[in-house]
Amino acid sequence: MPIWDGQVYLYDTWIVPKGGQKDAAFRFLKYVMDPKVLARFSSVFPYPPTRRSALQYVSKEMLPHLPTAPANFKRALNTNEEWWADHIQEVNARFQNWLAK
Structure with missing residues (x-):
């Protein structure tokens, strides 16, 4: 069983580019963000759904293996994008110095 203590999570976004097929893009987004669709994906591949509301549809067998399961997410760390x-x-310079050693 994986250990999820101190995992780091972050947020991501979808965009619809200007000039694109807006209606088709929004239909796609509506489909892929549906909690039941997200849960189906997670039932085959242990990748967490992007909406908490989808967790209720994930099988009880798979849920403990997901980093976003309530028990696993308690000690997760959020990234601080502003920082x-x-x-x-500064971080890149320090990292490059470390690599050079």
Whole structure:
């Protein structure tokens, strides 16, 4: 069984580019963000659904293997995007120095 203590999570977004097929894109997004569809994907591949509301549809056998299961998510760490935006140059320089050693 995986250990989910101290996992790091972050958020992601979908976009519909200007000039694209807007109606088709929104139909696609509506489908892929449906909680039951997300849960079906998670039932075959242990990748967490992107909506908490989908967890109720994930099988009891698969749920403990997902990082977003309530018991596994308690000690998860959120990324701080603002901090990274302010410190990315410094962190990259330190990382490059470390690699060079």
